Amino acid sequence: MANISIIVVKRILNAAALILAVVILNFLLIHIAPGDIVDTIAGEMGGISPELIAEIRADYGLDKPLYEQLGLYVLRILQGDLGHSFFYDTPVVTLIWDALPQTLLLVITALSLALVIGTIFGVIAARRPNGAFSHLITVLALVGFSAPVFWTGIMFLIAFASFFPLFPPAGMAAPDLQPGSLDYYLDVLHHMVLPVLTLALIYLAFYSRLSRASMLDVLGSDYVRTARAKGLSERVVVYKHALRNALIPIVTIAGLQFAQVLSGAVLVEAVFTWPGLGTLALEAILRRDGPTILGILFFSSVVVVIFNLLTDLTYNLIDPRIRLGSKE
């Protein structure tokens, strides 16, 4: 245990090097894409002059050689400065910070819903693996997982915003409501239903299949047979003995998926004009808004790396068999 702190430091250094590599790679990738922010600005203005082109390029440092631009960018990142959005002339940190809560709200709600309902579905299905409900779940999972999320979203829009106009078609809240008021929160809830359902459907399909398989596995094990032999009720066997163990892979996967939360909602956000990080990233890419794209990529890679690091360290604490740095 003495050298664990050295291992942790090593891990953190590794993670930092990884992030630096990601930053450099992203930077180069964006510069390979044809066109730049000047195209976007000229396009939105309906015309541009050579003087203005030169001014914008100089203003954003795009007239400097690539290595110099990269050097400056990395230097700024090291100081914790993600730069200014070309398109919005706003600090990238502010843009990300403004968009993040909306994405978290959407994804965490969808993920939690899917996790709970999916697990319950899976357990019910596993109790009668050849029953009608089990088959229904299998079909549902197949459809839910294979249908493209933008298609599901548009179908929901047609069904529940147009044909049966129960929910609003876009946005997060009516613009004239005061944020913080009860009406505002209720309106957000109302706006959330369709995008959350759309997103939850994929996760739901996934978790119900996972929990069904995991449950089937556990229900066939010796200790469950023993529990049944002791005369315990089926209810206690399933929900107290079996489910606990069956949950382990589900929780692991859920933890890993959380790291991808930020990228998960791009398409759903686009369909419902949800003002989150996904739409911000999409707009930034289409506009060649370099600092904003890089900022979002940097932010999400940091999140992924941190989660991986935490997972590694947690394994180390829980399970002595997965000792970090062990040679065996």
Place this chain on the structure above:
Amino acid sequence: MQKSRILFSGTKLVAAVALAGAVAGTAHAADPKRGGTLTIVDTANPRHFNAAVQSGVATMVPGAQLFATLLRLDGQFKTHPYLATDWKIADDGLSVTLNLRKGAKFHDGHDITSADVAFSLKANRDNHPFKAMFAPLQEVETPTPNQVVLRLKQPHPALMLALTAPLSAIIPKHVYGDGQNIKKHPRNTKDVVGSGPFRLAAFKRREHIILERNDNYFMEGPYLDKIVMQNFGQVASQIIAMEQGKADMMHWSSSSRTLARLKKSKNLTVTSDHYVAIGPNNWIAFNLKQKQLSDVRVRQAIAYAVDRNFVTKALHGGFSKPSTGPIVPGTPYYTDAVELYDVDLAKANKILDDAGYGKGGDGMRFTLKVDYLPAAAIDENQKAIAEYLKPQLKKIGINVVVRVSPDFPTWSNYVRNWDFDMTMDVPFNWGDPVIGVHRTYLSNNIKKGVIWSNTQNYANSEVDAILAKAGVELDLDKRKGHYAKFQKILARDLPVYPVNVIAYHTVFNNKAVSGVPDTVWGTAHPLDRIYKLK
């Protein structure tokens, strides 16, 4: 059209008096009611609101509400007083004197003076991307706080149009004249101060813009308490919001499928013929540096093969109109007295045969790439026509390969660097040929790297000379004559082949809204006469 109704009729005094109820750009002027909120759905996501230094629809529409201008236009290109009550153009055309409305104030209570006007016009000249608008403006004199004299290097017939919303904006010197870079001024998005009918109440990027009534507005109106512009990224969402009465208005809409659907709803009115001054001229541009396309006969053969009526009637369901030249129909200098290239495949084939482009064993003469501007909102004008060219030009033995660009910068990068054969494109006329038309054809505007310059590499000294004359000709009829000649030559030379004009439409809920502007600028015009019915 009467001579005196045109904006810049020679050296005559074009002063006009605003009469209540008969003012520029209102569809219905009967019994407007005060109060209510107008909800507009669109995809607008402006960088900022300062219309003095930034063009583009996203800025122009809210910009025209926040900032007043000296003049405004109605639906017939006629100028009306706005911040200026009357004006006089000197006989030599080298100066224009304008008297400003007394007592007009900015949103923050400061008086609007000639110093603000001088500051604004110079800011416009030095920063606005449409250089041609104010390039001849040498000095702005301010003899009294209520009078400005614009001194020009040369007569400038486009000037009066450039003084209307949304091309310019009178901005307060005490706010924007603090020495900061005006294009990046923090007050371009926050605490915006103008003198237009509405003030900025809230701006949530990517979500909405809320405008509130300016209670100290210096003209009649506005009738609305509030305008809410909601950013709905998907057209589907906009349609649903309109059909269900959740939004009152949708504007700048050109998709035939969307319009045909909305037209079926009896609560919705779909207007047309607005936005004429915007003039989105949808055309096939030819790269004259390309081997075959450098031959005018090849361009003419292509013109004879493309069916404008098929495009406007079949592809666009009658929602767009054929374009016949560089200047769009409905504007003062348009003429259709040019070669119209009615479809004639036999003639097209014969031209190519005579020019020596024989067909190969596969029936094909040569291959050309065609690009198009990728933007979902105008796919039926760009992508659909590019795709239509493939089977259509096959009939005259030209093999067409459609090159797809995933986004605007990719396409723009090809075109501005002359890396194309043919491309669909849609430059705007912007009201006066000097602003939006000349740039495509002047040989001194062949500038590699600049989009919407003369990327076709077209050079004709006769055209250069005509445009130079037309740009400074104050006599309306003479100016029309120059442009008629220009349009005739262009129809012969065909550096671009205009297919259609994208017709922008406003859709509004006729049970809820009245007084929707029918000006040549569409909704990029002060919405001070629009009102709610309930």
